[in-house]
Amino acid sequence: MQLKVGELARSTGLTVRTLHHYDEIGLLKPSERSEAGYRLYSQQDVARLHGIQALRHLGLPLNEIGALLDGEAGAPEKILEQQMNALEREIAQATELRARLALIRDGLVQGTQPALGDWLQALSLMATYGKYFSAAELKIIFNGWHKIEREWPELMAQVRTLMDSGAAIDSPAVQALARQWMSLVHHWMDGDFDLMFRWAEMYRSEPSAQGRGGGPPGDMNAYMQAAIELRMQAMKRHFDLAELRRLRYVPEPEWRAVDAAALKLMREGEPADGPRAKALRAQWFGLLGRLVDGDRALFDKLLAANRSEPLLRAGSPVSTEVRDYLTVGLDPNAT
Numbered sequence: 665m666q667l668k669v670g671e672l673a674r675s676t677g678l679t680v681r682t683l684h685h686y687d688e689i690g691l692l693k694p695s696e697r698s699e700a701g702y703r704l705y706s707q708q709d710v711a712r713l714h715g716i717q718a719l720r721h722l723g724l725p726l727n728e729i730g731a732l733l734d735g736e737a738g739a740p741e742k743i744l745e746q747q748m749n750a751l752e753r754e755i756a757q758a759t760e761l762r763a764r765l766a767l768i769r770d771g772l773v774q775g776t777q778p779a780l781g782d783w784l785q786a787l788s789l790m791a792t793y794g795k796y797f798s799a800a801e802l803k804i805i806f807n808g809w810h811k812i813e814r815e816w817p818e819l820m821a822q823v824r825t826l827m828d829s830g831a832a833i834d835s836p837a838v839q840a841l842a843r844q845w846m847s848l849v850h851h852w853m854d855g856d857f858d859l860m861f862r863w864a865e866m867y868r869s870e871p872s873a874q875g876r877g878g879g880p881p882g883d884m885n886a887y888m889q890a891a892i893e894l895r896m897q898a899m900k901r902h903f904d905l906a907e908l909r910r911l912r913y914v915p916e917p918e919w920r921a922v923d924a925a926a927l928k929l930m931r932e933g934e935p936a937d938g939p940r941a942k943a944l945r946a947q948w949f950g951l952l953g954r955l956v957d958g959d960r961a962l963f964d965k966l967l968a969a970n971r972s973e974p975l976l977r978a979g980s981p982v983s984t985e986v987r988d989y990l991t992v993g994l995d996p997n998a999t
Contacts, residue, residue: 666696666704676713691730692716718746766799792873796866801859805852812848813878815916819844820880823888833891839979842891844916851913857905864889898976902969903962912957919981922948926986936992945990948982 673680686692687703692713694703705713712733719729793802823841831838853859866873867885874882899908925944934940956962970976970987977984 666706667710668698669694669703669705672705672710672713676717686713686716689726689730691726691733789872792866792870795870796862797859804854804856805859805863808852808854809878812852815844815848816878819848820884823880823884827884827887833887834894834975834978836978838891839895839975840981841979842888842895843979843981845888846892846895847913847916850911855909855911857909894975895979898973899969901973902965907962907965910957910959910962912955914951914955914981916981918951922951923982923986926982926989930985930989936989941990948990 667675669680669683672678673683683692683703687694692709695706695709696704698704715733716729719732720726724732797805819841823845826835826838826841833839833842849860849863853863867879867882868889871882874880874885879885880888922944926941926948929938929941929944952963952966956966970980977987980987982990
């Protein structure tokens with residue numbers, strides 16, 4: 665069966681002018697012509713036209729398509745394979761976009777109907793997030809935020825106070841907040857350092873992401889990242905990333921309670937080997953045990969690292985005075 669140019673145009677949705685152009689440039693020449701001079705297209709011509717349209721859909725210019733079709737890549741099975749691969753990429757992109765839009769929708773369901781500007785900002789922010797995270801990863805991040813959203817504003821307020829006072833990033837006060845910052849982010853992202861590193865990179869590189877959704881503004885983030893980098897350098901001298909991933913979150917009030925109780929015992933003259941001091945030491949060791957998830961070797965390394973690293977000791981959740989009090993009489997090599 666052969667088709668005239670008009671019939672082929674109607675069947676494919678193309679114009680007769682387009683088919684004439686393809687003929688003129690040698691891209692799709694009809695196999696035959698009728699006695700009256702009409703172009704006649706065979707089944708092979710139609711297959712070639714399908715290849716032309718498939719490659720055009722992939723974004724190739726006409727001057728490259730002919731060479732491809734005339735080579736091995738122009739075989740029908742190759743063209744179909746290319747088209748299927750292109751469709752799979754489009755499906756993956758559409759699925760990813762749908763998942764991201766669902767995240768926006770879920771956020772809107774929990775709040776009020778946004779204005780147009782809010783819509784545009786949300787879509788812009790999602791595009792920024794999409795450079796660094798898949799929709800599945802963003803779902804983990806967004807769903808985990810509730811774990812730290814209460815503590816985060818108070819922590820940022822404390823950081824701002826120290827920033828305004830000109831506190832150095834290696835000072836005990838800043839290092840204590842750096843430890844809290846690291847602990848909260850670790851808890852938020854379930855110890856996934858890859859997510860944490862990419863989140864930090866996004867915050868450094870994308871001003872549009874800074875200060876959004878309760879997050880820190882750019883200057884605060886830069887200040888804390890510098891303090892955290894100092895702390896990480898000290899930690900990496902003692903731990904690898906696999907060990908750091910095993911650390912668990914212990915709420916800050918529990919550390920503060922031990923510190924306050926120890927200071928009270930010290931003011932009251934309770935000896936370090938007294939029953940109340942021993943009970944408090946056991947409580948402190950219990951918190952440390954939760955921090956290392958019961959790993960005794962990691963427990964010992966943590967205590968040793970704090971003994972040998974002034975920076976880690978400066979930001980410890982209990983003060984140096986309390987630490988010395990609670991470890992009086994203990995063999996350092998036994999802990």
